[in-house]
Amino acid sequence: MEEIILTGIKPTGKIHIGNYFGAVKPAIDLAKQQNAKAMFFIADYHALNYLKDKNKFSEYTFDLAATWLACGLDESNLFFYRQSDIPEIFEINWILSNVTPKGLMNRAHAYKSLAEENIKNGKEVDDGINMGLFNYPILMAADILSMKAKFVPVGEDQKQHVEITREIARIFNNLYGETFILPEEKINKNVGLVLGLDGRKMSKSYNNTIELFCSEEELRKKINKIVTDSSNPNDPKNTDCLIFKIFSLFANDNQRKEMEKRFKEGISWGDVKKITFQTANDYIKPMREKYMFYKNNPNKVEEILRKGCEEARNIAKIILNKVRQNIGKYNF
Ligand code: ADP
Ligand code: TRP
Numbered sequence: 001m002e003e004i005i006l007t008g009i010k011p012t013g014k015i016h017i018g019n020y021f022g023a024v025k026p027a028i029d030l031a032k033q034q035n036a037k038a039m040f041f042i043a044d045y046h047a048l049n050y051l052k053d054k055n056k057f058s059e060y061t062f063d064l065a066a067t068w069l070a071c072g073l074d075e076s077n078l079f080f081y082r083q084s085d086i087p088e089i090f091e092i093n094w095i096l097s098n099v100t101p102k103g104l105m106n107r108a109h110a111y112k113s114l115a116e117e118n119i120k121n122g123k124e125v126d127d128g129i130n131m132g133l134f135n136y137p138i139l140m141a142a143d144i145l146s147m148k149a150k151f152v153p154v155g156e157d158q159k160q161h162v163e164i165t166r167e168i169a170r171i172f173n174n175l176y177g178e179t180f181i182l183p184e185e186k187i188n189k190n191v192g193l194v195l196g197l198d199g200r201k202m203s204k205s206y207n208n209t210i211e212l213f214c215s216e217e218e219l220r221k222k223i224n225k226i227v228t229d230s231s232n233p234n235d236p237k238n239t240d241c242l243i244f245k246i247f248s249l250f251a252n253d254n255q256r257k258e259m260e261k262r263f264k265e266g267i268s269w270g271d272v273k274k275i276t277f278q279t280a281n282d283y284i285k286p287m288r289e290k291y292m293f294y295k296n297n298p299n300k301v302e303e304i305l306r307k308g309c310e311e312a313r314n315i316a317k318i319i320l321n322k323v324r325q326n327i328g329k330y331n332f
Pocket of ligand 1: 157
């Protein structure tokens with residue numbers, strides 16, 4: 001049986017270069033390398049526990065779809081779909097809720113860290129926390145288990161969610177008989193944390209991002225804003241700095257070696273920034289063009305997602321039938 005690699009991304013904002021190098025690119029590379037069936041989806045209903053603005057919700061969902069497609073996702077080679085188009089996931093989600101111990105959810109880090117934060121700030125433990133956030137790991141388990149996924153490429157921050165998925169699958173299988181495949185997380189150790197313009201982790205929440213598909217002008221402005229030290233243009237420079245790290249994301253081996261050499265010889269920060277912009281822009285430009293194509297052709301995106309939905313539903317329907325049978329759902 002062909003093994004399935006599955007991953008999803010939530011549409012909670014425009015994709016930044018941290019998301020690209022940390023999540024989008026590794027998943028696309030993995031799908032190309034592995035001799036396995038890849039399934040990528042937009043985890044749109046996962047965003048609802050956080051996003052309440054309907055215009056942003058649709059904008060970010062569409063934007064994420066266009067981004068995946070622009071970044072080299074080859075939809076003829078994999079299933080690409082939108083979570084909310086697969087009703088089977090939500091039925092499985094409900095059934096799984098009934099075998100999931102509440103304590104397991106109490107320990108899930110998204111909930112736990114907010115609850116701890118509330119206590120620290122003298123608030124009521126569940127202040128501002130909705131049930132969507134609390135139940136989030138069960139929906140993620142349903143995403144994974146309904147598609148028979150074996151490998152789940154995710155960032156380190158999602159490891160616990162895949163462990164929880166395994167635990168829920170194990171409990172269900174023990175109660176009702178072998179039904180679900182136990183999935184494994186695939187953490188890409190080569191991908192470090194991409195740092196933002198202020199030197200902290202690049203994140204929407206810190207407002208320190210470079211959007212992957214911002215305009216050339218915006219890209220130049222953001223790169224120019226990166227803080228450097230006050231050394232003179234001819235002084236040799238240390239490559240252990242933010243601008244070099246950002247440059248390295250986009251540079252090939254030769255470009256990186258050349259830049260290292262120039263750092264040793266002495267180069268002005270102005271020139272470093274110019275070269276960084278040029279290198280980043282050359283890397284992003286062909287993808288940006290594709291992105292603009294999809295942004296201007298929403299029907300094409302919709303068509304691709306609909307096809308992916310049909311294919312994914314064919315798998316989910318088989319699993320759901322098995323689940324219904326195994327729990328003893330009575331059909332006349
Ligand atoms: P954000 O922190 O901007 O809200 P998300 O939590 O939505 O980003 O992350 C989406 C995906 O991108 C996750 O798989 C996460 O591991 C990855 N990711 C986010 N920020 C970074 C970063 N700075 N470096 C590497 N990967 C990242
Ligand atoms: N929780 C993941 C994140 O925040 C997104 C996600 C939802 C996901 N369902 C998934 C990832 C299933 C992998 C598999 O990044």
